[in-house]
Each structure stands twice: as C-alpha cells, then as structure tokens.
Amino acid sequence: SSGINAEYGILSGIAKQSCVEYGVSYYSGANLQTIQSVASVYQCLTECKKRNDCNSASWDKKSKVCILKEQRRGEKLAMKRDVLSINRVCYDTMTGDAAKWKSCIKEDTDYYGAVIARSDGFATVWDCMGWCINTANCQSVSFRGADGYCWAKNKPTGDVIKVQNDRTSISLPCMMQS
Numbered sequence: 001s002s003g004i005n006a007e008y009g010i011l012s013g014i015a016k017q018s019c020v021e022y023g024v025s026y027y028s029g030a031n032l033q034t035i036q037s038v039a040s041v042y043q044c045l046t047e048c049k050k051r052n053d054c055n056s057a058s059w060d061k062k063s064k065v066c067i068l069k070e071q072r073r074g075e076k077l078a079m080k081r082d083v084l085s086i087n088r089v090c091y092d093t094m095t096g097d098a099a100k101w102k103s104c105i106k107e108d109t110d111y112y113g114a115v116i117a118r119s120d121g122f123a124t125v126w127d128c129m130g131w132c133i134n135t136a137n138c139q140s141v142s143f144r145g146a147d148g149y150c151w152a153k154n155k156p157t158g159d160v161i162k163v164q165n166d167r168t169s170i171s172l173p174c175m176m177q178s
Helices: 002-018 041-049 088-094 098-104 125-133 172-176
Strands: 020-027 033-035 056-060 065-069 076-087 105-112 115-119 140-144 149-153 160-171
Touching: 020 056, 033 041, 041 056, 041 065, 041 076, 041 088, 056 088, 076 088, 088 125, 088 172, 098 105, 098 172, 105 140, 125 140, 125 149, 125 160, 160 172
Parallel strands: none
Antiparallel strands: 020 076, 033 065, 056 065, 056 076, 105 160, 115 149, 140 149, 140 160
16 A cells, blocks of 8 residues: 555656647547637636536647547547647546545455456556556456556446455546545
C-alpha cells in the first residue's frame, strides 16, 4: 500500500495533462454535439460532462469549436495541429484524491472473469489502468506485478471478486466517482 501512496504523489501531478492530447483530433463519423465559441479544452470537457453519453471531446483552438464524442478516443485519431482532445474517462479517473484512490485500489484481489482483453509487459498497475482507460468498454483491471500481466474487464468488478495474493485490481466506475 505504501508503494501505491508514493506513486499517487507522482501521478497526481501529471494526471490532468496526460489526459489531453495535443495536435490530435478524435475522429468519429457521428458526433454527439458541436458547440461554438468554447474558450478552452477544459471548458469543452465541462460541456462533455453535461451529457451522460459523452466520453471525450476535441477542441479547435483557432475556431473555438468543441466537438463531443461518445467513444473514449473517437473511432480513430487524426493529426490536426490546432486541435486538443481530452478523454473524459481518463480525466475523471486520474484526477481523484488519495482517499478515493485508496478505496478503489484492491490489493491481493482479482476481479475474476469478464475479460475483454489481456496483455503482458506492463511495468505498473498504473500502466495497466491507462490501457483500460483507452480501451472501449473496459470497466476494471486486474494486474499481476510479477510478470506485468494485465486483464481488462467489461464489468466494474469482473464476474466475481476473489482473494489472490499476486493481484491488484482497480474499478474505473469507483475511480470516476466524485
């Protein structure tokens, strides 16, 4: 748990900026809403938060147009110099306080089942969590630190919660609560 607290101090300082992509437009064929005269990417995010179905937004700093999207990162990424895009799921998840994070991070716990993707090579549980944030329909992760294996789940706590000494699990909906 002390490692998690130490990592929190480092991560909280960069979390907000890490959720904004500069020079990238989240492209999707069908946008939720286009809003004119928006002053910043963060005001664009505020507009996104007014809708339950909005998960990301792209803002053009020259035209001041904000485009709200349903997918976390659109259907695909398009390089556009004057556009900033923000992943709401990332922002809402990674900008919490230490007490909230501690209550959502379950050490020695496996959210068993409901796997939608799996991969190895992750250095930390935070890398695993970042993968989930950018994976469609991911609701939680279980991470095995010994070999960097990460399981992305489509349910907030998998199918069943199991005690597992080598696992750390995190639920996105828990992290997104205010």
